[in-house]
Amino acid sequence: MHFRALTEDDLDAAPGWWADRTLAADRWRGEETRSAVVEQAGEVVAAGAMWTSRVHDTHAWLEIVVHPDHRRRGIGTALARHLSSLRVRDIPFTARGYVDDPALQFADALGATTMQIVPPARVELARRTALRSHVRVQPLSGVPRERVEAAHAALYSWTHETWSPTREDFADALNEDLWDEVDVDASAVAVDDRGTVLALALAYLDSEPPLIVAETTARDVPEGERLVEGCIRRSMDVLARRGLSTVDFDGHISDTHFLPALARLQPCGRWFRLVEIPGL
Numbered sequence: 001m002h003f004r005a006l007t008e009d010d011l012d013a014a015p016g017w018w019a020d021r022t023l024a025a026d027r028w029r030g031e032e033t034r035s036a037v038v039e040q041a042g043e044v045v046a047a048g049a050m051w052t053s054r055v056h057d058t059h060a061w062l063e064i065v066v067h068p069d070h071r072r073r074g075i076g077t078a079l080a081r082h083l084s085s086l087r088v089r090d091i092p093f094t095a096r097g098y099v100d101d102p103a104l105q106f107a108d109a110l111g112a113t114t115m116q117i118v119p120p121a122r123v124e125l126a127r128r129t130a131l132r133s134h135v136r137v138q139p140l141s142g143v144p145r146e147r148v149e150a151a152h153a154a155l156y157s158w159t160h161e162t163w164s165p166t167r168e169d170f171a172d173a174l175n176e177d178l179w180d181e182v183d184v185d186a187s188a189v190a191v192d193d194r195g196t197v198l199a200l201a202l203a204y205l206d207s208e209p210p211l212i213v214a215e216t217t218a219r220d221v222p223e224g225e226r227l228v229e230g231c232i233r234r235s236m237d238v239l240a241r242r243g244l245s246t247v248d249f250d251g252h253i254s255d256t257h258f259l260p261a262l263a264r265l266q267p268c269g270r271w272f273r274l275v276e277i278p279g280l
Contacts, residue, residue: 001075003082006035006047015044018065023049032060034086038079045070048079050086050093054173055156056164059094060087062277064106076106077280084280093277094164098270112275115163119262120269121249122209125240130264134223134230136198140187143197149175151189151197154217159255164274181206186242188234190227199224199257201231203239209246210239215258224257232261 005026014023026035028051035049048064062083066076084093094115097104104112140148153171160166166174186203198221201214214232216224239247249267251258 001078002039003036003079004039006037006049010037010044010047015067017067018047021047021065022061022063023047023065031088034083036079036082036086038066038075040070046075046079048076048083050083052091055166055170056160057167058091058165059276060091062093062095062107064103077110080110080277081280090279092279094274095277096272096274098272100270104273104275107275107277110277110280112277114273115276116274117253118251118272118274119253119259120267120271121251121262122269123236123247123249123262123265123267125236125245125247127265128233128236128240130266131229131233131236131261132226133233134190134226136190136192136227137188137230137234138191139185139234140182140189140200140202141184143189143191143195145179147195147197148189148200149178151200151217152178152202155200155215158217158219159215159252162254183210186210186235186238188231190231199227199231201228201235203235207248209244209248211248211250212236213250214261215251215255219256221257225260228257229261229264 006023008025011025023035027033033051037044038046046066050060050062052060064076064080095107153174156174157166181204183203183205188201189197190199191197197217199216201212204211212232212235214228216228236247249262253259
């Protein structure tokens with residue numbers, strides 16, 4: 001078994017069995033972004049990568065894929081240990097996937113523990129009548145961009161602080177592509193009398209069906225549950241008027257104000273886990 005750095009040539013000749021995996025050439029963003037392949041008899045039989053996010057830096061993401069004909073022979077574990085040896089900081093790995101995803105089964109075999117759970121997320125837009133409107137909710141388009149970006153960063157920070165804290169300078173990276181991805185007309189905000197954003201429902205253009213992310217901008221916003229409910233209701237109303245029938249949500253079971261609204265909508269789909277893998 002021979003380990004070597006994953007190269008651009010490897011990516012150009014990428015086999016079908018690692019299609020759709022998060023892989024890039026070794027050190028694509030520096031020493032915290034490493035990738036490698038495993039060769040046997042001159043053939044690439046596995047590939048993997050680890051990297052820290054520009055938004056989070058307490059964990060390193062881990063991606064491992066092994067040729068179907070070479071699985072269950074310890075190659076994936078050996079590659080994970082090799083990548084672990086390349087870490088410049090002693091931080092644990094993290095991985096994610098649906099509960100029945102083989103990649104998560106591999107992570108569990110490495111000793112993974114669950115960090116966070118994402119509930120089923122597919123909702124029929126006809127279910128929107130289960131949510132109540134709120135007088136403080138208005139279109140996102142009426143709020144200055146810088147105020148939306150600050151509110152987005154605040155929402156993201158508190159919903160991750162207990163299990164995956166953000167970097168100090170994370171906001172620019174978080175908002176980098178926001179205005180290319182967000183559907184301004186279908187997104188909603190709740191504001192107070194001074195125009196301060198209290199809650200958001202951001203609808204995204206780059207998925208099918210559309211995706212909504214919603215929460216308050218702080219953990220202890222008064223009436224937070226009702227404000228989030230109202231923002232989601234407005235976003236769903238707009239999408240329904242366009243003739244759409246379903247929408248997806250992205251949130252966590254620990255999102256205090258979002259989860260009650262999602263429960264009212266009776267979502268269906270698969271459970272999703274984010275896991276931490278100890279140092280190997």
